[in-house]
Amino acid sequence: MSGARVVVGMSGGVDSSLAAALLVEQGCEVIGVTMHLAGGSSRCCSLDDADDARRVAEQLGIRFFVANYTREFRAEVMLPFADAYLAGRTPLPCATCNSRFKFDHLLARARALGAEQVATGHYARVGRDAESGRPTLRAARDRAKDQSYFLFGLGPAQLERARFPLGELSKDEVRARARALGLATADKPESQELCFVPDGDTGAAVERLRPERAPGPGEIVDEAGRVLGRHAGVHRFTVGQRRGLGVSGTAPLYVTALDAARNRVLVAERRGLDARSGRVERVSWVSGAAPSAPFRASVRIRYRHEGAEALVTPSADGGAELAFREPVRALAPGQAAVFYRGDEVLGGGPLAGRAA
Amino acid sequence: MRIYLDHNATTPPRPEVVEGMATALRERWGNPSSTHAEGAHARAALERAREQVAGLLGVAAREVIFTSGATEANNLALHGVLAASPGRHVVTTTIEHPSVEEPLCALEEQGVRVTRVPVDAAGRLDPEAVAAALRDDTALLSVILANNETGVVQDAAKLAEAAHARGVPVHFDATQAVGKLPLDAVALGADLLSGTAHKLNGPKGAGFLLDRGRVPRPALLRGGPQERRRRGGTENVAGVVGLGLACALAHAELEPRRRHVSALRDALWAGIAARVPRVRRNGDPAHTLPNTLSVEFEGANGEVLLEALDLEGVAVSAGAACHSGSIEPSSVLRALGRTREQARGTLRFSVGPSNTAAEIERVLELLPELVARVREAGA
Numbered sequence: 138m139s140g141a142r143v144v145v146g147m148s149g150g151v152d153s154s155l156a157a158a159l160l161v162e163q164g165c166e167v168i169g170v171t172m173h174l175a176g177g178s179s180r181c182c183s184l185d186d187a188d189d190a191r192r193v194a195e196q197l198g199i200r201f202f203v204a205n206y207t208r209e210f211r212a213e214v215m216l217p218f219a220d221a222y223l224a225g226r227t228p229l230p231c232a233t234c235n236s237r238f239k240f241d242h243l244l245a246r247a248r249a250l251g252a253e254q255v256a257t258g259h260y261a262r263v264g265r266d267a268e269s270g271r272p273t274l275r276a277a278r279d280r281a282k283d284q285s286y287f288l289f290g291l292g293p294a295q296l297e298r299a300r301f302p303l304g305e306l307s308k309d310e311v312r313a314r315a316r317a318l319g320l321a322t323a324d325k326p327e328s329q330e331l332c333f334v335p336d337g338d339t340g341a342a343v344e345r346l347r348p349e350r351a352p353g354p355g356e357i358v359d360e361a362g363r364v365l366g367r368h369a370g371v372h373r374f375t376v377g378q379r380r381g382l383g384v385s386g387t388a389p390l391y392v393t394a395l396d397a398a399r400n401r402v403l404v405a406e407r408r409g410l411d412a413r414s415g416r417v418e419r420v421s422w423v424s425g426a427a428p429s430a431p432f433r434a435s436v437r438i439r440y441r442h443e444g445a446e447a448l449v450t451p452s453a454d455g456g457a458e459l460a461f462r463e464p465v466r467a468l469a470p471g472q473a474a475v476f477y478r479g480d481e482v483l484g485g486g487p488l489a490g491r492a493a
Numbered sequence: 494m495r496i497y498l499d500h501n502a503t504t505p506p507r508p509e510v511v512e513g514m515a516t517a518l519r520e521r522w523g524n525p526s527s528t529h530a531e532g533a534h535a536r537a538a539l540e541r542a543r544e545q546v547a548g549l550l551g552v553a554a555r556e557v558i559f560t561s562g563a564t565e566a567n568n569l570a571l572h573g574v575l576a577a578s579p580g581r582h583v584v585t586t587t588i589e590h591p592s593v594e595e596p597l598c599a600l601e602e603q604g605v606r607v608t609r610v611p612v613d614a615a616g617r618l619d620p621e622a623v624a625a626a627l628r629d630d631t632a633l634l635s636v637i638l639a640n641n642e643t644g645v646v647q648d649a650a651k652l653a654e655a656a657h658a659r660g661v662p663v664h665f666d667a668t669q670a671v672g673k674l675p676l677d678a679v680a681l682g683a684d685l686l687s688g689t690a691h692k693l694n695g696p697k698g699a700g701f702l703l704d705r706g707r708v709p710r711p712a713l714l715r716g717g718p719q720e721r722r723r724r725g726g727t728e729n730v731a732g733v734v735g736l737g738l739a740c741a742l743a744h745a746e747l748e749p750r751r752r753h754v755s756a757l758r759d760a761l762w763a764g765i766a767a768r769v770p771r772v773r774r775n776g777d778p779a780h781t782l783p784n785t786l787s788v789e790f791e792g793a794n795g796e797v798l799l800e801a802l803d804l805e806g807v808a809v810s811a812g813a814a815c816h817s818g819s820i821e822p823s824s825v826l827r828a829l830g831r832t833r834e835q836a837r838g839t840l841r842f843s844v845g846p847s848n849t850a851a852e853i854e855r856v857l858e859l860l861p862e863l864v865a866r867v868r869e870a871g872a
Contacts, residue, residue, distance in 0.1 A: 202800050204797075246870070
C-alpha cells in the first residue's frame with residue numbers, strides 16, 4: 138500500500154490525527170480532509186476543530202482541505218434527527234453520518250481526488266471473510282472504545298475502500314503515540330455530545346431545527362390511562378428514561394412509549410420496559426445481502442449495550458424480527474439494533490416502534 | 494514544479510520588490526515623522542514611493558494616501574465620505590467585493606440607504622441604470638472597476654460622467670485593475686480609487702486610496718498627523734517602498750505584461766473549450782481583465798476540482814468566496830444570474846506575468862481527465 142493516495146477524514150481530534158500519522162508512517166500519500174458539517178457553533182465539526190486538524194496536517198507535512206457539507210448535513214442528518222424525535226423516536230444520527238458522510242460523500246471526494254481509499258480514526262477493524270473473500274467489519278481490539286456499532290451501515294463497496302488504522306490500538310496507546318509524535322491534538326479532550334448539539338440539550342436543538350413543529354406541553358400517562366402530570370413535548374423524551382419526568386409513583390417510573398400523535402408520554406414501573414421481541418426496519422447488511430435463514434446473534438440495542446442473544450429472522454420487507462432469549466430493557470424506537478457474531482458486525486438497522 | 498494561476502488572489506513579489514524592501518528595513522528604519530536625519534531618510538523613501546504610485550495612475554503624489562491595503566482603503570472611502578457628507582444615500586452594485594459590501598451593510602445599520610444596481614448576464618452595468626439610481630441625497634457612487642471573480646471591467650468613465658452630472662462623487666475599487674490595465678484616474682473621473690500592492694507583485698500589508706480632493710476629507714484611523722491626518726499611525730515604510738517599486742515596475746512593463754497574460758489566458762480558454770465538454774465562460778470577454786478566465790464546468794464541483802488540480806501542482810480558485818475557511822457559492826456569479834449549481838461548478842484562472850505557455854499547455858493536458866474524474870465521482 139506504500140505510496141497509495143489515501144484520504145483521511147480528520148475531525149481535529151486525537152484519533153483521526155494519529156490515523157493520519159500512522160498512514161504517513163506506512164508511506165501513503167495522505168490527504169487530510171475536514172468535513173465541515175454543522176454550523177460554526179458546534180464542537181466536533183466546527184472550524185476551530187478544522188484549525189486543529191490543519192495544524193496536525195502541517196506537522197505531518199500532508200496536504201489538507203476543508204470540505205463544506207453543511208447543506209447536505211442539515212438535510213440528511215440534522216432535520217431527520219429532529220423529525221425522528223418529533224415522531225417519538227430516539228434517532229442515531231452518528232450512524233447516518235458515518236455511512237453517508239464519512240464514507241459515501243468522502244469516498245466520492247476521494248475518487249475525484251484520485252485516491253482509492255478513505256481512512257478514519259474510528260475504533261473498528263476491516264477483516265476478510267475466508268470463504269467468500271468479501272470484506273468484513275469487526276469490532277476494535279479495545280472493546281471499551283469500539284465504535285463498530287456506529288458503522289453497521291457500511292457495505293462491501295465501502296469496506297473495500299475503508300481503512301481504520303486505530304483498530305488494533307487502545308485509546309491509551311493512541312494518546313501515547315500521538316504524544317510521542319508531538320501531535321498538536323495529543324491531549325485534546327474527547328468530544329462526548331453530538332457534534333451539532335454541543336450543550337447536550339437535544340430537546341432545544343429539535344425546537345431550533347423545527348420551530349414550527351414543536352408540539353408544546355402534553356400529558357404523562359400511566360398504563361391504566363391515568364394522567365400523572367405534564368411534560369414539555371414528546372421530543373424531549375426517550376424510551377427507558379427515568380429522570381426528568383417530574384412525577385412519582387410507589388416505585389420509580391420509566392418512559393415506556395412515546396405517542397407522538399397525541400403528544401403523550403407513557404410511563405410504567407421498570408418491568409414495563411422489558412421486551413422479548415422487537416422489529417428492525419431497513420436492515421443494512423454488511424455482506425450486502427440478507428441471510429436466507431434465521432440466525433443467532435448477539436444484538437446490541439444501544440451503543441454501550443453489551444449485547445443480548447437473539448434469533449434474528451430477516452423479513453421480506455428488508456427488515457428483521459428479533460426474538461431475545463432473555464428479556465431486554467428499553468428498546469427505544471429509532472436506536473440501532475446491531476447484530477454481532479463474535480466480533481464481526483453482520484448488520485443492523487433502526488428499531489421499529491412497538492405495536493401499541 | 495507548481496503552476497500558479499491564482500494571481501487575482503495574490504501574486505509573488507518581484508525580486509526587485511523584495512530587495513528594495515529588505516534595504517528599506519535595514520537602512521530606512523527611522524520614523525518618517527521625526528525631524529532628524531534618520532527620520533528624514535525614511536520620509537524620503539515614503540515620498541519616493543508616493544510618486545511611483547501617483548505615476549502609475551496619472552495623479553499628483555499628494556493625492557495618494559497610504560493604507561494597509563485595499564480593504565482599509567475601501568473602508569476609508571465609504572465610512573470617511575459618509576461620516577463627512579450630509580447625503581445619506583450610496584449607489585453601488587450587486588457584485589462588490591466584501592471589503593465594500595460589508596462596510597455598506599454596517600452603514601445601512603446606521604441609517605444610510607444603499608441602492609445596489611444589478612449587472613446583466615455578462616457582468617456589466619448599464620450606465621443609464623446607474624444614473625437612474627442617483628438621488629439628490631446620494632453621497633457617493635462606489636463601483637468595483639474590475640471584478641475579482643469574473644474579471645469583468647466596467648465602463649468607468651461613463652459611470653463617473655453620469656455621477657458627476659448629478660454632483661455625486663465616485664469611488665472605484667480598482668484593486669484588480671491596478672497594474673493590469675492602463676489606468677488614468679483623471680481620465681476615468683475617479684474622485685477616490687482603492688488599490689493594493691500584493692495584486693501587482695508587491696507585498697501584502699500596503700495599499701492606497703487616491704483622494705483627488707473633491708470629497709469631504711475622509712479619515713478613519715485617528716491617532717497622529719501622518720498622511721496629512723487622513724491615516725494616523727507610523728507608516729509601514731518597507732511595505733510602502735515595496736508598493737512603490739511594484740507600481741513603478743508595472744508602469745514600465747504594463748503593455749508587454751498585458752499582451753503576455755492575455756495571450757496565455759486566450760490560449761487557456763481556447764484549449765479548454767476544445768478539449769473539455771460542457772464548459773461555459775463567465776463574463777463579457779470583450780470587457781474583461783487580460784489575465785482572468787472564469788469557467789463553469791457543468792456538473793463538476795469546483796471546490797473538488799480545485800483540490801484535484803492542487804494535488805497535481807496547479808493553483809487556481811473556485812468560483813466561490815472563502816468565508817471562514819469554508820467555501821460558499823459565489824454571490825457575484827449568482828448576481829450574473831447563475832444558479833447555485835452553476836456557481837458551484839466554476840473555476841477562476843488568473844494568469845500572471847511569470848506564467849509560461851508550457852505551463853498553460855500542462856494545465857490543458859491535466860484538465861480533461863480531472864474534470865471527467867470529478868464529474869464521474871459526483872463528489
